Amino acid sequence: MTAMTAITTLTSSPPAPTIEPRVSPSRLSDYKQCPQLFKFRFIERLPEPSTVYQARGTAAHLALENLYQLPAHDRSPEQLYELFRQAWSELRMEEYPDLFSSTEDERAWGLESMELLANYFTLEDPRSIDPMFCEYDMLEELEGVSVRGILDRIDEDENGDLIITDYKTGKAPPERYALPAFFALKIYALLIRKRLGKTPKEVRLLYLNGPTMYRLEIHDKQLDAMDKQVRALWDAIAKALSRDDFRPRPGRLCDWCSFQDVCPAFVDDSAGEGVAAR
Structure with a gap:
């Protein structure tokens, strides 16, 4: 009688990547727009062609x-x-x-x-104009995540109020679609409040292609909400990282994305060839 021993080989999936809890407003904006875009840029750091x-x-x-x-x-x-x-x-x-x-x-x-x-x-x-700072580099801790931002310019007006200005060389969006463009500037205002202990009065977007200036008044309740949103976004990123789950979010901006040839939303791996999935 021959004894037979079954041998099972256990394989483990590779550990989930880890990243330092430090992020920029631009990368947070990427995650809001498309988690897969965030992964390409922030985690995998895939190169993008210069334009x-x-x-x-x-x-x-x-x-x-x-x-x-x-x-x-x-x-x-x-x-x-x-x-x-x-x-x-x-x-x-x-x-x-x-x-x-x-x-x-x-x-x-x-x-x-x-x-x-x-x-x-x-x-x-x-x-x-007599700026307080130009190209002001900041790194501030927001309860578990460090946020780094470089502000184009900060001014102090005649009343001592702070104004943050951001230059844009691209084309200005229509006014009814302009509010999302202030996402990064509201984070900058949050960082300024934390560093200087003073809430900026206003943030401005200066679009040279137009030309157009959009302005947004800032108040503490607004920045408190942004503080919560930043931490919620980072929590979502940490959860996605632990699961390696960065699903693409196809939309109009995909037309300008340089990662279409490797994005799951555009490439059907099971077919072995590129297939538009939208």
């Missing part, structure tokens, strides 16, 4: 930051144009070496960028 719009935004922000390093009477359109050229010279070879296929394309992009920068002076007069 002419991203390059314009980076160079314009640097130029505007440097504009406010000049004496007030020197903050002219011509100075801003020159600062943009300098910023692009610094960024071009290191961050965007292969962005343009020809000198003509790069020149056309530069001229269009100058037109957008000219619009800035129709929104506000930089000679009359």
Whole structure:
């Protein structure tokens, strides 16, 4: 009689990834928009192709930051144009070496960028502004999660009230759809309240492509609600991380997403080929 012994091999699934409890307003916005997008960017850190719009935004922000390093009477359109050229010279070879296929394309992009920068002076007069901070880097703890934000500019008005301004080189949304665009700015206001012990009076979105300025008054009840929302979002992220469950949320913004070729909402793995799932 032969004894037979059954041997069972146990396999365990790989441990769920862990991440440091530190996040930016942009990544929180990604999770709200689409958990899968958050995973691609924040956890897997997949590369994304550089775009002419991203390059314009980076160079314009640097130029505007440097504009406010000049004496007030020197903050002219011509100075801003020159600062943009300098910023692009610094960024071009290191961050965007292969962005343009020809000198003509790069020149056309530069001229269009100058037109957008000219619009800035129709929104506000930089000679009359004395910023408290430009490109203000903050990292604050919000009960279990650290939030890092870089504010374009913070001003103090004649009454001592704080105003947060964010520059945008993209096109302004219609006013009825503008409120979601303030999501990150309300988090910035929350961080400012925690760091400086003072609630900002107002946040502003300056869209150079328009040009358009949207303004939103800020109050403590609003920031208290945002504090709860940030922590709730982080709790949701932590739960999704423990389950490795970052489901895509298809919508209109998918048309501008650079991850379509790897997103489960667009790729049917069982078929072995890319299939639109929307």
